[in-house]
Amino acid sequence: MIETENLKKTYKQGSLKVKAVDNVNLEISDGEFTAIVGPSGSGKTTLLNCIGGLDDPTSGNVIIDDEVISSYSSGQMIKFRLNNIGFVFQSYNLIPVLTAKENIEMVMLMQGYNKQDMDQRSSDLLSEVGMSNMSKRRPAELSGGQQQRVAVARALASKPKFILADEPTANLDSKSTAKLLDIMSKLNKQENITFVFSTHDQRVIDRARRVVTLEDGKIIKDIKK
Amino acid sequence: MNLITLIKIGWRNIWRNKKRSLVVILSIVLGLYGGLIISSLMITLNSQRMDTAINTYLADIQIHDKEFSKEYSLSDTISNIQYLEEKLKQDNRVKAYSKRVVINGMLSNSTGSYGVNVLGINPETEMKVTNVYTKIIKGDYFESERSNTMVVGKKLAEKLNLKLRSKVVIAFQNVNGDITSLLFRIEGIFKSGNGMFDDYNVFVKNSSIFSNIPDLKSYHEIPILTVDGGVTTNSLNESLKLDLQKINNTLDVKSWDEIAVELAYANQMLGSFLYIFMLIVLSGLSFGIINTMLMAILERKKEIGMLMSIGMTKIYIFLMICFETVFLSLVAIPFSLLITYITIDYYSVSGIDLSVVGSGLENFGVGTILYLKLPIEYYFNLSLLVILISSISSIFPAIRALKINPVEATKSI
Numbered sequence: 280m281i282e283t284e285n286l287k288k289t290y291k292q293g294s295l296k297v298k299a300v301d302n303v304n305l306e307i308s309d310g311e312f313t314a315i316v317g318p319s320g321s322g323k324t325t326l327l328n329c330i331g332g333l334d335d336p337t338s339g340n341v342i343i344d345d346e347v348i349s350s351y352s353s354g355q356m357i358k359f360r361l362n363n364i365g366f367v368f369q370s371y372n373l374i375p376v377l378t379a380k381e382n383i384e385m386v387m388l389m390q391g392y393n394k395q396d397m398d399q400r401s402s403d404l405l406s407e408v409g410m411s412n413m414s415k416r417r418p419a420e421l422s423g424g425q426q427q428r429v430a431v432a433r434a435l436a437s438k439p440k441f442i443l444a445d446e447p448t449a450n451l452d453s454k455s456t457a458k459l460l461d462i463m464s465k466l467n468k469q470e471n472i473t474f475v476f477s478t479h480d481q482r483v484i485d486r487a488r489r490v491v492t493l494e495d496g497k498i499i500k501d502i503k504k
Numbered sequence: 505m506n507l508i509t510l511i512k513i514g515w516r517n518i519w520r521n522k523k524r525s526l527v528v529i530l531s532i533v534l535g536l537y538g539g540l541i542i543s544s545l546m547i548t549l550n551s552q553r554m555d556t557a558i559n560t561y562l563a564d565i566q567i568h569d570k571e572f573s574k575e576y577s578l579s580d581t582i583s584n585i586q587y588l589e590e591k592l593k594q595d596n597r598v599k600a601y602s603k604r605v606v607i608n609g610m611l612s613n614s615t616g617s618y619g620v621n622v623l624g625i626n627p628e629t630e631m632k633v634t635n636v637y638t639k640i641i642k643g644d645y646f647e648s649e650r651s652n653t654m655v656v657g658k659k660l661a662e663k664l665n666l667k668l669r670s671k672v673v674i675a676f677q678n679v680n681g682d683i684t685s686l687l688f689r690i691e692g693i694f695k696s697g698n699g700m701f702d703d704y705n706v707f708v709k710n711s712s713i714f715s716n717i718p719d720l721k722s723y724h725e726i727p728i729l730t731v732d733g734g735v736t737t738n739s740l741n742e743s744l745k746l747d748l749q750k751i752n753n754t755l756d757v758k759s760w761d762e763i764a765v766e767l768a769y770a771n772q773m774l775g776s777f778l779y780i781f782m783l784i785v786l787s788g789l790s791f792g793i794i795n796t797m798l799m800a801i802l803e804r805k806k807e808i809g810m811l812m813s814i815g816m817t818k819i820y821i822f823l824m825i826c827f828e829t830v831f832l833s834l835v836a837i838p839f840s841l842l843i844t845y846i847t848i849d850y851y852s853v854s855g856i857d858l859s860v861v862g863s864g865l866e867n868f869g870v871g872t873i874l875y876l877k878l879p880i881e882y883y884f885n886l887s888l889l890v891i892l893i894s895s896i897s898s899i900f901p902a903i904r905a906l907k908i909n910p911v912e913a914t915k916s917i
């Protein structure tokens with residue numbers, strides 16, 4: 280379970296202080312399929328970065344399975360991210376010089392998997408996201424949608440507690456968007472994988488089972504379907 | 505995480521921007537090539553200089569009387585020379601030897617006078633030890649029946665305006681202290697390749713000296729050529745030297761590098777000089793390497809941010825960038841070595857003709873044609889130096905990469 284406790288993040292822009300995340304208290308249980316929505320600049324990315332330990336909150340806590348991760352050192356945090364969180368970004372998810380399969384396996388290499396398990400798991404994951412036949416392609420030889428599917432597979436490779444996806448469909452056409460969401464929602468239902476993703480795309484919002492709306496860094500609506 | 509993956513990523517990364525990487529690789533290739541060729545030139549110059557000195561005058565080992573080595577006095581001849589010669593003839597480490605009378609005197613004619621070193625020799629035995637007879641450019645090397653003939657260097661001949669059959673007078677202090685003058689005619693003019701030697705040394709037959717100075721009973725100098733001679737100092741020469749010294753403690757037995765200390769010293773200095781020189785050249789190159797890598801890292805901020813986000817530790821990021829940097833030079837090294845080898849191999853046979861700057865080289869004691877050579881350890885050591893310097897260079901970009909924030913990965917622009 281992910282919890283935030285009075286989470287605040289302020290940025291200084293010159294003399295101005297911007298409250299990117301303003302006193303957010305949020306609980307996300309295991310197995311949720313939750314969208315963080317809101318207009319551009321509402322704090323979605325900042326909130327996800329704090330939850331994922333990429334950014335330090337100005338005050339408040341992020342607690343994951345009863346561990347206060349916002350107090351971790353940067354070294355601890357890197358290790359925690361590797362073993363517990365899967366990330367999918369809007370773009371630049373993959374290393375351009377590695378193939379789809381190698382990109383997925385890299386995470387497992389960092390975790391110390393043996394070659395056989397790694398090979399098996401990366402093949403399974405590629406087939407789960409429907410990319411088995413493109414395992415040897417490099418990112419540049421894949422479409423944006425295909426790259427994002429590989430990124431989801433990569434995010435899953437480390438067997439994380441949950442996956443954070445910051446506008447994963449922002450660069451995709453509607454067909455690829457639908458396909459990616461199909462895969463995410465299938466993984467959520469069948470494998471009980473927790474997804475938290477940000478978006479401002481209405482079609483993506485419609486597929487979420489919980490929608491948390493931000494405005495100026497504050498939660499203004501939290502609807503569970 | 506295993507290193508192979510990092511190596512794979514690093515290796516492939518250098519080919520992402522081919523043009524930029526190739527520019528760096530090419531500059532390393534040329535830098536190393538230039539350094540190796542210059543090293544080769546210097547080493548060749550120096551060793552040809554030593555060869556010339558050994559072949560024209562020094563030989564491998566020389567024996568003098570201890571007193572002669574101090575004062576160069578005519579009376580300090582080598583004592584008990586028959587016994588010494590017997591030993592030399594028996595010793596199979598000795599290839600050849602000769603005996604010289606050495607006189608410091610003034611050479612004069614109507615044009616002027618110069619201080620010279622007169623080497624009184626037996627032409628037949630001397631020809632087995634030194635090669636001045638092959639360097640005659642005018643006249644002959646003691647073929648005339650006349651007794652008082654002299655062979656002089658081209659330099660000295662020019663200064664005193666000496667022609668073949670010109671008359672010269674040698675004045676020197678005799679055994680009993682009186683000044684004695686002897687008349688000689690020029691029979692030959694030589695050009696040894698070492699201008700300084702040609703300027704100062706003249707050859708006469710020792711018979712013409714003995715007949716004019718009845719008080720002189722023996723020789724001053726025995727140059728010895730060994731079976732294992734040459735520029736490299738070796739154990740055979742060293743042991744022969746020690747054995748000869750044991751014969752008689754009035755003898756002063758020295759190897760060529762002890763006699764021509766300045767030559768041997770130059771040789772020792774050269775090694776360190778070349779490494780310092782290469783260090784400077786390669787340090788210049790390292791700026792190019794660092795700059796290229798810094799650019800590459802700025803371009804890949806998001807990618808590196810992503811790697812940090814998904815859990816790549818700092819040490820791996822650091823190593824990844826280091827590998828990439830070092831690979832640039834690893835690609836360059838084989839090319840440099842290959843073209844260096846081809847160049848040196850070619851000029852080791854056909855030689856580089858430096859007659860354009862020839863006169864300068866001759867004063868330095870080298871012939872005008874350089875037959876390039878480069879000891880194998882230079883290829884090896886200079887390659888190691890390149891790897892060392894690129895490893896050090898890689899630290900700067902790698903540290904820069906560590907400063908990248910993982911949130912870069914989430915920035916949309």
Ligand SMILES: Nc1ncnc2c1ncn2[C@@H]1O[C@H](COP(=O)(O)OP(=O)(O)O)[C@@H](O)[C@H]1O
Pocket residue numbers: 290291292297298299317318319320321322323324325326
């Ligand atoms: N590194 C930063 N420095 C200064 N201001 C920032 C920084 N990152 C985000 N902000 C500001 O914080 C607010 C929230 O940004 P963000 O979390 O990116 O919103 P969203 O992802 O919803 O578009 C914005 O006003 C943005 O300008």
Ligand SMILES: [Mg+2]
Pocket residue numbers: 323324325446
């Ligand atoms: Mg955003």
